[in-house]
Amino acid sequence: MPIDAPTESPQDPAAQLLERRNRNVGHLLLSERAVPYVTLLAAMLAFRREHELEPLHEDLHAAVRSALGGEAYTAELFNQDLRQLLIWNLITDRLEKERLRGYKDNRRRKFRYRLADEAAAFLLWLEARRHDDLEPADTDTRDLLSELIGTLRETVRLFNKTGVESLDYETARGVFYRLARMGALTDDVSRTLGDFNVRLLGFATSRYDAPTARLILTELDRFLKRFLNRIHTLRTEITPEISKLRQGRLTARWQACLALMQEESRASAHLMRTRLPHPEHALAGLSVFYAADGTLERLCGRVNTAALHVWRKLFTHLRELERRSHRLEDLRARVSEMAALPATVVPAAFLRRLLAPARLVGDMHFWDENEKALPPQPHWERHRVRAETVQWLDAKPRAAEAPVQSLEEARLEALKTWLAQRGLLPAADATRLVSQGAFVAFEDFPRLLELARNGLLGNGARLAKLGFALESTAAPVRVEADRHTLAFLDQRLRLRPAAPQPPPHP
Amino acid sequence: MSALDDLLQKQKPRVQAVLNILLEAPYFYKSDHEEHYHFLRRHQREFASFFEESFGWQLVADPKCARLYKETWYNDRITPGNRDLFNFTRRDECLAFMLLLEFFEHKLEEESASIEEPDNIRFRFGDLLLFTRDRFLELFPEQPDGYAEEDVRKILRPVMPQLEKYRFLLKLDPPDDEKVAPDDTIYECLPALWHYSVQRISRPLDETPAPQPPAP
Numbered sequence: 001m002p003i004d005a006p007t008e009s010p011q012d013p014a015a016q017l018l019e020r021r022n023r024n025v026g027h028l029l030l031s032e033r034a035v036p037y038v039t040l041l042a043a044m045l046a047f048r049r050e051h052e053l054e055p056l057h058e059d060l061h062a063a064v065r066s067a068l069g070g071e072a073y074t075a076e077l078f079n080q081d082l083r084q085l086l087i088w089n090l091i092t093d094r095l096e097k098e099r100l101r102g103y104k105d106n107r108r109r110k111f112r113y114r115l116a117d118e119a120a121a122f123l124l125w126l127e128a129r130r131h132d133d134l135e136p137a138d139t140d141t142r143d144l145l146s147e148l149i150g151t152l153r154e155t156v157r158l159f160n161k162t163g164v165e166s167l168d169y170e171t172a173r174g175v176f177y178r179l180a181r182m183g184a185l186t187d188d189v190s191r192t193l194g195d196f197n198v199r200l201l202g203f204a205t206s207r208y209d210a211p212t213a214r215l216i217l218t219e220l221d222r223f224l225k226r227f228l229n230r231i232h233t234l235r236t237e238i239t240p241e242i243s244k245l246r247q248g249r250l251t252a253r254w255q256a257c258l259a260l261m262q263e264e265s266r267a268s269a270h271l272m273r274t275r276l277p278h279p280e281h282a283l284a285g286l287s288v289f290y291a292a293d294g295t296l297e298r299l300c301g302r303v304n305t306a307a308l309h310v311w312r313k314l315f316t317h318l319r320e321l322e323r324r325s326h327r328l329e330d331l332r333a334r335v336s337e338m339a340a341l342p343a344t345v346v347p348a349a350f351l352r353r354l355l356a357p358a359r360l361v362g363d364m365h366f367w368d369e370n371e372k373a374l375p376p377q378p379h380w381e382r383h384r385v386r387a388e389t390v391q392w393l394d395a396k397p398r399a400a401e402a403p404v405q406s407l408e409e410a411r412l413e414a415l416k417t418w419l420a421q422r423g424l425l426p427a428a429d430a431t432r433l434v435s436q437g438a439f440v441a442f443e444d445f446p447r448l449l450e451l452a453r454n455g456l457l458g459n460g461a462r463l464a465k466l467g468f469a470l471e472s473t474a475a476p477v478r479v480e481a482d483r484h485t486l487a488f489l490d491q492r493l494r495l496r497p498a499a500p501q502p503p504p505h506p
Numbered sequence: 507m508s509a510l511d512d513l514l515q516k517q518k519p520r521v522q523a524v525l526n527i528l529l530e531a532p533y534f535y536k537s538d539h540e541e542h543y544h545f546l547r548r549h550q551r552e553f554a555s556f557f558e559e560s561f562g563w564q565l566v567a568d569p570k571c572a573r574l575y576k577e578t579w580y581n582d583r584i585t586p587g588n589r590d591l592f593n594f595t596r597r598d599e600c601l602a603f604m605l606l607l608e609f610f611e612h613k614l615e616e617e618s619a620s621i622e623e624p625d626n627i628r629f630r631f632g633d634l635l636l637f638t639r640d641r642f643l644e645l646f647p648e649q650p651d652g653y654a655e656e657d658v659r660k661i662l663r664p665v666m667p668q669l670e671k672y673r674f675l676l677k678l679d680p681p682d683d684e685k686v687a688p689d690d691t692i693y694e695c696l697p698a699l700w701h702y703s704v705q706r707i708s709r710p711l712d713e714t715p716a717p718q719p720p721a722p
Contacts, residue, residue: 206618316620328615330707331608337711338604339645341597348590351600353706355591357532358563358576 022118024088036081038126039067041090044115045123054094054112057082082113090119141192142227145234148185151178152241159245164252169264172257179282186289193299200306204313213318220311228300235297238290246283254279408462415454416466418447424493426468431494433473439481448479448486455491469496510556513549520545524553528565532591533673533698534572546572568621571697592668601645602658602665605638606674610699612637621700628678631666632689635659666693674698 028037043063047055055063061078065071085091094112155178162171203216244250261276289295338347405413419425422437422444434448455463455470463470470491477490514521524546527534536543546553547567554565557574564575579589594600613619613627635658642653642661669675676694680686 208618312622313620316622317618320614320620327704327707328608328611330704331604331611334707334711335601335604335608335641336645338597338601343597345597346594346600347597347711348586348594350706350711351592351594351603352586352589354702355532356575356577356703356706357589357591358529358561358574 022089022116024090025118025122027088028090028122033081033084036064036068036073036077037085038123039064040081040085041115041119041123043067044091044113045120048115048120054114057111057113060113085119090116092116141189141196142230142234144185144189144192145231145238148182148189149234149237149241151181151185152238152245154178155182156241156244159250159253162253164256167253167256167260169260172260173264175257176261176276179277179279182286183277183282186286189296190289190299193296193303197299197303197306200303200310203310204306208314208317208321210318210321213314213321217311217314217318220307220314224304224307224311228304231296231300235290239287239292242283242287242290246280246287409465411450412454412462412466415447415450418444419451419493422447426494428495431492433477434470434491434493435477435479437479439479442482442484444479444481445484445486448488451493452488452491455493464496467496469494508556508559509552513552517545528553528572528574531673532573533696533701535673535697536570543572566701568697568700570621570626571701573698573701575703591672594665594668598642598661599665601642602638602661603669605641606634606665606669607699607702608641609634609637610695613695621697626697627695628692629695630689631691631693634693635662635689638662672698 028034028041031037040060043060044055046063047053047060061075064078065073082091082093086093092114094114095110155175158171158175158178208216258276258279265276287294291297334350338350341347416425422439424432424434424437426432434451437444439445439448451463451470454460455468456472460469470493473490473492475490476487478485478487480486510521520542523539524542527539527542528546534543534546547569550565550567557563557565561576562578564577566573566575592599592603594603609629610627613629617627619627635655638661639653639655639658642658643650646653666675666677670677673696676696678692678694680691
């Protein structure tokens with residue numbers, strides 16, 4: 001939502017300033033074609049200064065053509081610029097009819113242009129600003145103080161040579177003029193020192209190239225030595241002069257002067273509009289301003305601080321500029337050399353010497369001979385597409401012709417072989433007690449346990465695959481092998497009857 | 507009795523603290539411990555002569571940062587890889603670091619900043635990205651497609667955390683109630699960026715260093 005412009009009231013002083021002003025002059029500063037526009041208007045102002053108030057179209061074009069690029073500034077461009085200035089009411093035009101001079105010379109109409117007062121005033125303001133830029137006319141505080149000393153001494157002298165009884169209006173007027181002048185000079189001193197301070201602080205925040213910074217440093221050095229010392233000297237001369245004027249013996253003279261001036265002022269109240277400063281108050285104010293720890297000293301202190309700040313800043317800046325220009329050149333040179341290296345090469349030795357840390361940058365994780373440090377976290381790039389992991393299995397090794405056999409089948413076959421070796425395989429219609437086996441080594445005991453596990457657990461399903469069944473008896477037995485003994489309840493091994501085949505499907 | 511011995515007798519805890527801080531990290535910032543930093547600056551001469559006489563190291567200190575330069579390494583078992591501050595694996599990452607130094611120097615010039623000023627320079631990541639991209643395009647004019655903005659972003663992505671880790675840069679987190687685009691992330695240039703060797707940067711890349719003095 002746009003912000004509403006403040007309402008302009010005719011009683012508002014700012015509104016009064018803007019009243020009847022052509023605000024299109026602002027376009028002259030902001031427009032892209034500001035230079036041609038101002039050139040055109042300046043040419044018209046030059047005509048005006050030569051008493052040609054309404055130059056002709058052709059004359060104006062000829063006057064600005066050379067300043068705006070010669071032939072490049074065509075008549076079309078010129079017409080365009082004129083039209084725009086006419087729209088903004090910064091110039092006015094007038095048609096001029098000329099007499100017919102011959103057959104070929106038809107009645108021609110010629111345009112004449114006149115510069116508007118608003119545009120002329122704006123151009124004069126621009127010229128004044130330019131003049132100030134080129135030749136700034138700042139007052140030197142030292143001159144002001146010198147003048148003040150002169151005024152003070154003059155006033156003292158005037159009082160000394162004139163008694164109370166011989167004081168007349170002219171003398172009183174002179175004394176009061178000088179008193180007012182002292183106040184005005186003091187105000188000027190305060191203002192110039194304040195401006196000077198602001199300008200100094202402006203130096204501190206600006207950018208400079210090395211030669212300018214060096215120049216300002218030299219100036220500051222000189223300034224610090226001379227300017228403030230001189231002001232201090234002048235101040236010490238001013239203070240006693242003010243004290244002289246405030247002496248008790250001069251009070252009657254001041255009173256007499258004041259009375260004379262007030263009488264004169266009353267007598268011509270409608271004609272003379274002068275403001276009479278009270279001598280006592282004015283001198284007291286001056287005394288405070290120029291005292292040893294007064295306003296002038298404080299202002300000078302501020303200027304001194306600002307100057308020191310600028311000096312320090314510029315000195316550092318200059319040092320930096322000189323150093324940095326080399327550093328930037330060097331950096332660019334090394335970067336170019338580095339760019340010429342192959343993409344996989346890392347100039348580690350260069351970087352190492354460039355930074356030269358005085359410490360080992362090693363593995364920062366704790367580890368010792370027993371405890372291993374945690375591995376670094378894997379790098380994960382945010383925008384990487386994470387594909388599903390595929391784990392390829394190796395092909396199983398297979399024998400050339402033998403059928404595929406599972407691990408369990410292999411174990412059961414080994415168990416059957418062991419049963420046969422130890423004489424435990426039962427005949428077709430008989431059973432064998434496990435304790436009847438011929439055991440020879442300690443390895444037979446794990447086999448016995450394996451037999452029990454396969455034959456008893458899971459209803460003997462695994463042993464059934466070999467075609468046997470195992471059942472426990474209540475008889476405790478002991479078997480011996482290789483000087484070891486195993487005690488257990490004896491078990492009976494028998495052939496398992498074949499399961500009935502399901503009937504074939506019809 | 508050396509000056510530091512004298513100081514050590516009078517203010518042992520402070521001297522020990524400063525020596526430890528200087529050896530614990532490549533850079534000792536004033537903001538790390540202001541009191542100890544002021545102590546170091548006040549007795550800089552004593553500390554500097556101690557490091558110079560005892561180790562042959564150079565102590566450098568400015569208003570914001572102190573550090574030790576070590577020219578020679580005596581333990582051959584510590585490989586050059588162990589000494590490297592950064593773990594850059596490609597040329598372009600090294601270039602990105604060098605271009606950060608160049609960008610920093612430009613910012614110093616733009617803002618007329620110096621080490622004396624209390625505030626460090628700050629910049630938007632987007633500005634660094636554009637500067638780096640332009641410089642890459644300038645360095646590799648024949649590969650404009652290889653160094654587009656997104657490519658340079660990929661180069662900078664692993665570099666920035668390392669620069670944060672070793673305290674060259676500090677990433678400033680936005681306020682909780684504000685969402686900031688990655689390019690608008692603000693980084694602060696920490697004083698380490700001032701402390702690269704100007705002697706080394708002024709010599710060609712392939713120049714072999716002067717032979718090191720034999721270990722005592």
